[in-house]
Amino acid sequence: MDRKTVNGIDGIDPLRDPRWPEFLQNHPDASIFHSPGWVEALRRTYGYQPVAFTTASPSQRLSNGLLFCRIHSRFTGRRLVSLPFSDHCEPLTDTTENLTELLRFLEQNLQKEKWRYVELRPLNCRGSSLAGFEQNQTSYIHILNLSPSQDEIFRGFHKDSIQRKIRRAEREGLTYEEGRSEQLLDQFYQLLLRTRRRHLLPPQPREWFRNLIECLGDQLTIRVASRGGQPMASILTLQFKSVMVYKYGCSDAKYHNLGPMHLLFWKSIQEAKNKGLKEFDLGRSDADNAGLVEFKDRWGATRSALTYLRYPAGNAKQASSEGWGVRFAKRLFLHMPDGFLEAAGKLLYRHVG
Numbered sequence: 001m002d003r004k005t006v007n008g009i010d011g012i013d014p015l016r017d018p019r020w021p022e023f024l025q026n027h028p029d030a031s032i033f034h035s036p037g038w039v040e041a042l043r044r045t046y047g048y049q050p051v052a053f054t055t056a057s058p059s060q061r062l063s064n065g066l067l068f069c070r071i072h073s074r075f076t077g078r079r080l081v082s083l084p085f086s087d088h089c090e091p092l093t094d095t096t097e098n099l100t101e102l103l104r105f106l107e108q109n110l111q112k113e114k115w116r117y118v119e120l121r122p123l124n125c126r127g128s129s130l131a132g133f134e135q136n137q138t139s140y141i142h143i144l145n146l147s148p149s150q151d152e153i154f155r156g157f158h159k160d161s162i163q164r165k166i167r168r169a170e171r172e173g174l175t176y177e178e179g180r181s182e183q184l185l186d187q188f189y190q191l192l193l194r195t196r197r198r199h200l201l202p203p204q205p206r207e208w209f210r211n212l213i214e215c216l217g218d219q220l221t222i223r224v225a226s227r228g229g230q231p232m233a234s235i236l237t238l239q240f241k242s243v244m245v246y247k248y249g250c251s252d253a254k255y256h257n258l259g260p261m262h263l264l265f266w267k268s269i270q271e272a273k274n275k276g277l278k279e280f281d282l283g284r285s286d287a288d289n290a291g292l293v294e295f296k297d298r299w300g301a302t303r304s305a306l307t308y309l310r311y312p313a314g315n316a317k318q319a320s321s322e323g324w325g326v327r328f329a330k331r332l333f334l335h336m337p338d339g340f341l342e343a344a345g346k347l348l349y350r351h352v353g
Helices: 019-026 034-045 098-108 150-155 158-173 180-196 206-219 253-258 260-274 290-297 322-335 336-352
Strands: 007-014 047-056 064-075 077-082 119-120 136-145 174-178 220-227 231-239 244-249 277-287 304-313
Touching: 007 098, 034 047, 034 064, 034 206, 034 336, 047 098, 064 098, 098 304, 136 290, 150 260, 150 277, 158 253, 158 260, 174 180, 174 260, 180 206, 180 220, 180 231, 180 244, 180 336, 206 220, 206 231, 206 336, 220 260, 231 253, 231 260, 244 253, 244 260, 260 277, 277 290, 290 304
Parallel strands: 077 119, 244 277
Antiparallel strands: 007 047, 047 064, 064 077, 119 304, 136 277, 136 304, 174 220, 220 231, 231 244
16 A cells, blocks of 8 residues: 555555654554664564554644555465564554554455454454454563662562573672673574574574664663673663663573573663663563463563554454464474574565564
8 A cells, every 4th residue: 555545544554654753752552672773673574564654644744644564475475563572562643533543444455455353452452442453462571660769679579580691690690791892692593593493483584683783773782691701691672752661681591500691681770770660571471381471470570461462353253272384384384494484584574574
């Protein structure tokens, strides 16, 4: 769909329209996932075409916008997703009426544009204004309030599994580095390969992380915990306005007992607090990943349900169990050489966003 106004709805390019960055700075619900840098990295890596729908005319300031990527895949079809590989992407609307108007526009254009479905990933449930969309996936998100003092925040951590692990990492003399250098990216990616293999999944393309670094600049930080020059764990955090977001994490399982991941989280939280940020977003967790959900609970963060929605409703059905093909692929991922595993991720991810 090229830019044009239809029934009072305008489709704009958020990477070219100068109103979009200004709109994000002024909207309280805007996140890093709405930012031009994040969207540009999606476009460069996976070829997705971004579009934001708004009720504002080309001559008006933006007061609302629904951001999407158009995905064209010969394997998974044509889809409109808000947004691929993003934990959430809140509809940025000023009134319930605006949101309803924009959603009705998308529903009416579904067949015309040959979309299999439209997917929303709202941070907050909008109730009746999302009528016609059906739950597709429910997960959790954890948000840590940074208003208390640093000492109070630390005391809010679980004493045994969090506080003790942080102190263990400090006693063990683990070193901490942060930045965006090629060396840190390489250390992060080698740990990511090990972690994804452990989870029987291919890694995201290395190009994705390079593009994130180029497009987000100092909004992105890679953090690595090591000992004796041996990287043990790494996380990638993002920052937008008053929020720091934990987006990716990886580790060498041999060193889990030394607490390198706990050290990285604590260093990130300390930095966010020192910068005067308001929240630390620990990211999305699948509802069936009880271990990860419990790990994030123990940081004193508030857990909320995160529900993705699809239209039409028939596209919201998911298989309750893995088919034989998926199980076979996971066995292959476990034994693939690193180069083949990385190539599999580069091939597959653009089709599953």
